[in-house]
Every structure is written in C-alpha cells, then in structure tokens.
C-alpha cells in the first residue's frame with residue numbers, strides 16, 4: 001500500500017483519481033451492521049471482494065469484523081494475505097479449484113458449492129477423511145423473473161449459477177453429498193436485481209423456506225447473497241431488507257441456530273466513491289463539440305451500462321454549446337461518457353467529478369492505454385490521503401514478469417529502451 005500524510009488539496013486531487021469519502025463509507029457499513037444486529041443478531045456480514053478489491057478497503061472491512069466473500073482462488077489468496085483467517089472467508093463461485101476447495105473445507109471456510117465437480121470433490125474428501133466432518137452449502141438456482149417480473153438482470157433467460165431445485169438437480173446433489181458423509185448445512189441464494197425492492201429478498205427467502213421445509217434441511221447458514229442497493233439518503237432500506245428476510249423465514253428457520261450470511265458489495269462501496277477528472281481538450285467536428293477528458297469509460301463504467309451522476313466546475317458560465325459530447329482519453333470511438341445538454345461550455349482544465357462509482361470500477365482496473373488511477377481517502381475535515389498511487393510502467397512490467405536493466409523512463413527526461 002502506498003500512503004502519505006493527509007494533504008490539503010483544496011482544488012481536488014491530481015486527476016484522474018478515485019476519492020473514497022471515509023464518512024460515507026462508515027455510515028453505510030455501520031448502518032448495515034446495525035440492521036443485522038437488530039433483526040438477526042446471529043449473522044455474518046461478508047464483504048464481496050470482487051465488487052472492489054482495493055487492499056485498503058479489504059483491510060478496512062476486516063478491522064470492522066466483516067468477513068471476506070470470494071469467488072476465485074486468487075481472491076481467496078488475497079483475503080488470506082490481507083489477514084482474513086480461513087474461518088472468516090466465504091468461498092463461493094462456479095470455478096473453485098480442487099486443491100483450494102479441499103483446503104478451504106479442511107480449514108473451516110464457509111463454502112457454497114456451485115457445480116457437480118465441486119460436489120464430487122467434496123464427496124471424495126469426506127470419504128477419504130470421515131473425521132473432518134465436511135460441511136457445505138449449495139448455491140440455489142431460482143427463478144427471480146418468475147417471482148418478481150422485471151427484476152432479473154438477464155430478463156427471461158435462466159441464470160447459469162447454482163443447482164435447479166425444480167428439476168431435481170439440487171436434491172440429487174444433496175443426496176450424493178449425504179451418501180458420502182458430507183453434511184449439507186447451507187443454502188446460497190444470490191441473485192442480482194434491477195431495482196432496490198426489498199421484495200426481491202423476500203422472494204429469495206421464500207424460495208429458501210420452501211426448500212428447507214420440503215427437504216427437511218437443518219441449516220448452519222442461509223446465505224442470501226449480495227445485490228442489495230445502498231443510498232446515503234434512504235436510511236431505512238437495509239433494515240427493510242433484513243427484517244423482510246427474517247419475517248419470511250420465521251416459520252422454518254430458528255435464527256438462534258441458523259446464521260444469516262449477507263455478501264454486500266455495491267450497497268456499501270458504490271456511493272462513497274468519486275472519480276475526479278479534468279478536461280484535456282475541446283474540439284468542434286462538424287456541428288458537434290467534443291470535450292476530451294483524462295478519464296474513460298474503462299474507469300468509470302467498465303460494463304458500459306450506467307448513467308453516472310456528476311458535478312462540473314467550469315471556468316466559464318457561457319452556454320454557447322447546447323450539446324457537448326464528453327469523451328474519454330482512449331482511442332475507442334465509443335469511449336463517450338455522456339452528452340451534456342445545456343451545461344456551461346467546458347474548456348481545458350475544467351474539472352468533472354463523477355459520483356457513486358465505487359462498485360465494479362477499480363476491480364475492473366484496466367491496463368488499456370493508461371494504467372489505473374490513484375486512489376485517495378477523504379477524511380471528515382476534507383483532507384486527502386493517498387492510499388494507492390497511480391500505477392506506472394514499472395508496475396506493468398513487474399506484473400507481466402518483465403525485468404529490465406537500471407534504465408527508467410520519465411516523461412520529459414532522457415529515455416532508454418528496456419529490454
């Protein structure tokens with residue numbers, strides 16, 4: 001981690017840079033923890049590493065007693081290196097390796113299986129080592145669109161994750177595990193939805209309730225997943241989510257015995273993060289005005305599907321250009337951030353702050369044309385601390401296994417080719 005003393009950077013950080021607002025992060029994390037304490041004290045908050053895997057952030061979560069939810073061997077390794085013990089890791093995802101699955105089960109990570117090969121490997125381990133008392137959860141594939149029309153992010157298409165209960169696949173896999181001596185003690189229900197509606201989570205809990213009672217399961221954990229929405233303004237939402245889940249399950253689950261696991265990502269990290277950018281150039285082509293910035297969709301919206309709230313501070317108050325196309329620095333024609341209508345006419349050096357960009361931006365961090373931006377932490381008094389310097393050529397060479405001689409490159413000084 002790269003860090004520095006807090007600095008008064010009144011005009012904003014050097015751009016491009018992400019800025020995490022410490023107070024906003026604290027508010028959202030604490031609010032979710034309190035919603036769990038109030039409605040399901042025997043619960044686990046497990047932060048979704050994929051949503052934003054910035055080491056500073058993972059360490060922040062760990063310090064607050066939050067677990068790590070990981071979906072790959074690399075994420076598992078990252079969580080371990082950052083100090084999460086195996087028993088505070090939720091190990092999910094469709095592509096676990098046999099070696100890590102065996103070690104996670106041996107060391108007590110809360111593990112939800114997602115494929116028949118994982119079922120086979122868990123069964124194999126339980127047969128080899130009956131003394132281990134292997135305990136697993138299974139991810140459930142359920143029909144979100146059928147229960148909450150318009151909510152599925154894949155529309156009418158089926159989700160590809162987990163085991164289908166309706167076609168008997170879930171029961172067949174439970175039977176295979178049980179026969180090998182594995183205890184099936186968890187269900188994992190994660191789905192992503194289009195809106196913040198608490199009904200999505202009640203539907204999810206309803207499906208779990210049906211499975212638990214039909215199959216007579218005694219669960220150690222019910223993992224409802226992530227996919228929650230979070231807003232600084234809506235102070236009730238987290239409570240509504242957890243109380244709705246609790247009331248739906250009250251007939252079939254004893255909350256003292258069964259832990260509720262949640263895997264929030266975007267709901268706690270999207271809103272606290274801004275991306276600060278600057279206008280590099282302005283040009284008129286035909287009737288269009290293009291404003292070229294030092295950021296890109298690659299950093300702002302790697303999935304190319306959002307409209308992002310933003311603030312502009314422009315030198316001029318003129319509105320001589322009713323439409324301005326805000327574009328990224330890359331060479332992709334479609335690296336257009338948005339069309340500004342009736343905004344002050346932008347010029348070189350004007351600043352733009354994009355808001356609510358903490359989820360799925362830094363973790364998609366790309367080496368396309370430029371390397372990932374710096375990250376600052378903004379404290380309550382407005383001062384900034386650098387928590388990740390901007391990646392550079394040296395970092396790029398290192399992570400591509402390339403070593404070179406003593407030469408270095410710095411723009412504006414003599415250059416020497418690396419070999």
Ligand SMILES: Cc1ncc(COP(=O)(O)O)c(C=O)c1O
Pocket residue numbers: 048051069092093190192225226227228263264265266267359
């Ligand atoms: C299994 C699982 N858990 C948690 C999350 C986190 O979701 P979000 O960042 O929307 O909270 C995801 C994201 O898709 C996921 O797939």
